[in-house]
Amino acid sequence: MTRTRRAIAALAVALLAGAARGAEVNVGVTVSATGPAASIGIPSRKAIALLPTTIDGVKVNYIVLDDATDSTTAVKNVRKLTSENEVDALLGSNSTPASLAMVDVAAETETPLISLAAGSRIIEPMDEKRRWVFKTPQNDQLMATAIAQHMVDRGVKKAAFIGFADAYGDGWLTAFSKAAERRNLKIVARERYNRLDTSVTGQVLKILSAKPDAVLVGASGTPAVLPQKTLVERGYKGAVYQTHGVANPDFLRVGGKGVEGAFLPTGPVVVANQLPDDHPSKKAALEFVRRYEVANGPGTASSFGAHAWDAGLLLKAAVPVALEQARPGTRQFRIALRRALEHVHDLRGAHGVFNMTSTDHGGLDLRARVMVQIRNGTWQLIP
């Protein structure tokens, strides 16, 4: 009996102390661990399990929910996290549509949101609502210009595009068209396919009849294998470009010989080992790869998990600043955290160097992309 009483007393003291100091920072996370974006959401969730549990001596709790790649569920999750768990910051989700839907809730509840999706519309154009929103993945535009420039440098005059018939493919087609136009690169075919299609022969034949010098596959994960394999099967000899959405080990596993020689732009983390020692992201990238592979097995680290890791680095940089000004769990803390995130300067993440400003809530620059080629079933950094 006395023992129980003592335990209750200890608990009460702890609670009081906790309330006085507001001792814990709560971070609400919604990821797409199931549904079409599961191949991106699952590594994110695994990386979140590795984020720091104390920052500046204060305990950090991560409450992780699954939104099944569904915008409505993502919004429901975020509502729950902000109202029931009274979180100080939000992370997620992995798809651009879901992240866009979450922007309203973040602004309404005045909670800083760090999105793990790539679409530039999440943080542009900057307005009253997007003030609360940040994101870690590179803009499609940054990657698309890298591809267009690489094509032009190799003497490509006519390019073709085959991509997902969804937001990802649309985003890429728009970004690539802009980048290509500026470089007088002609796009001679624009084809679409679906993630679960069992055949893309029709689209590939259409592309071949336009005789492009290079083909860009605007798709993510293992579904990006099929167009390239079909192109090779049909005797296409030109260069094939993929997007950074394919940079995971499963793409190489399924693609095998069929994706050999493909070029793609990606974050430096994918080729962490091959980066020159003076590359600003080398240290953070190697650290992420080491921690991730200790937890999940060798060869499992991918660029998708690293976006969540970088979000953790942003929090790690911003939370101490906010802690000086207010207590976690209060509106003042969330405001301070937002301001601190906006002032993150020269933060060396696994995917590049973050320099946030009040107009740029992505903060990455050209150092956040490298060109790689698939050679002998591995990613090879090319200068």
Add this chain to the structure above:
Amino acid sequence: MSIDIALLLGQDGVVNGAIYALLALALVLVFSVTRVIFIPQGEFVAYGGLTLAALQEGRGPGTFWLLCAVRVAVALADGIAALRAGSGRSLRWALAGDLGYLTLLAAVLYLAPFASWPAWVQIPLALALVVPLGPAVYRLAYQPLAGASILVLLIVSVAVHVALVSLGLLFFGAEGSQTRAFSDARLELGRVEVGAQALCVVLFSVALMAALHAFFERTSYGKALRASAMNRVGARLVGIPVGLSGRLSFALAALIGALSGILIAPITTLYYDTGFLMGLKGFVGAIIGGLASYPVAVGGALLVGLIEALASFWASAYKEVIVFALVVPVLVWRSLRTHHLEDDE
């Protein structure tokens, strides 16, 4: 569009159409015998292909655990039924059979170097893991509701579909897989080059259809299924158990689904959720046949495959819209030709 492109598109359409045709056959079979619109048909495609891929990569597929779980659930359900009826004897044999089967599979999966076996051994192993799920699904989800209306059975199908897709994500992960090709050879047929694998798909499909035909015409089980399809009450009166015809039709549907998955796994990438769309396209074929006629369903499914190939060439962004819009004129035509019957008893 040159003649070469037309021939290549036609070839692509026939290969995909052959798979849709198999699925359409399975859907017609299950519907005519049990009145179930078997939405999870496509899941067996994914399970079959991905189980084989897991075996080839040397991983023990998660479908084994699912099989164990559903067999235990079936044994419990049968046990309760037998206790109520007061007959335990036949049950004991069934249990012993189950236990022996699962032990054998477990021994193979844990002791044998199945990853290095040739495909013709791996394929039966994959089928042995996936096909028994069919009758078990019938026993657990549909048999207790065998007398319910078509709508209720359809809702159960949706539930089974969602459950199987979710389990698929758990077992196989979000990323896709391909299996090793039976053969990489390419053959010259006239002016078209045909992949040996694509030819395999078509030939196997035709062979499977012929085998099904023989099964329905020659064997007593096949005749029992046809009898149940024609007149459920009459079939029961002459002593064909409802449970048997249900389980048999589901076993056949699972076999057809799993084989389809194994056939196309080398030429495309399969995902845990690939099956639904494929099943749906087979369903469009089956609808063209009014969910009753086997030959028309096969023809309809081939038509779906060909239209899909042409649509992916001409207007790839609207491909699915074009394929599924095919249902509308077919339904209008059917509703004009046949007078409506209330089909619920």
